[in-house]
Amino acid sequence: MSEVGRIGFGVADVMALRSQVLARSTALREVRAASETGGSVAAGAAQPPGAGFADTLHKALKQVSAVQAHSSQMQVAYERGQVTDVAQVMLARQEAGVAFEATLQVRNKLLNAYQDIMRMGG
Template sequence: MLPPVDTSNVLALRQQILARNTALQGGSLGGLQNIGQPAQPPAFQTAMQDALKSVSAVQEQAGTASAAFERGETHDLASVMIARQKASIAFEATLQVRNRLLGAYKDVMNMPL
């Protein structure tokens, strides 16, 4: 099962975007003063990394359950099939998120200046 989404990270990222937008519209450097310095990864990046690690863990569990069933270590076919379905759904969700992000990136790149 995927972990619940922490909305506080999303809201904090939104606040950062709004603050930078306000700073850019005001003509000041605001949040851009630290351009040359390494920054902490944005909340979006860490959220995506955590989600991908979670999907990877679900797939690994499904593979382990399948291998155990094939070796005869377990006879619970239902739990193996449930683990495989969870892995499949998690992968499909990840694929859909990737497609949406790619579509949004293409839309932004095709915007006229």
Template structure:
């Protein structure tokens, strides 16, 4: 078994956190528009949407890879191939943090969607 590389997991988590920040920024802009305090009109471009979609897909794939790696390391520990429990625990923790960040992004997306639906009423 090779050693755990935190670079891939950190990149995935940082991508998710970047997406989360984009969602928060857009949500705040929507709230300003809804309250009538917006100084400029918001016009999303097509490239913004496609890059957001690509970034979200990439982040989800990274989270999936992190979870798959944690499962593989856990299985290797259970069969005696890996004897370093710290390596197993680190992989499980990275997987847990990545999944939790994904849940937070999902919650923000749902909140933004609900805000948009309220604007249409």
């Protein structure tokens, strides 16, 4: 019976941790949405229409690089014992993985579009 009590206590701890992770994830999404909305309005007003594809691509790659650097810093801090919340470290690693995967998909789409354009010319 004591094992059942421990399992119940463990489940409660896991559920509490889950709710904390979900709350932090929601907060991160809200912060990101606010920063993207503010950043895109300012960038759109400063650049002429159609002149910002290379700049936009460069900014996106810089952001992915920053996310990956943050993930690495979090992992190193966790290994040193400076960060004790493993959920933060895992969230940073997942965010870096998703950002890299999205970048890879964009690269693939751009490469396919380039190849299609090159086939049209010939």
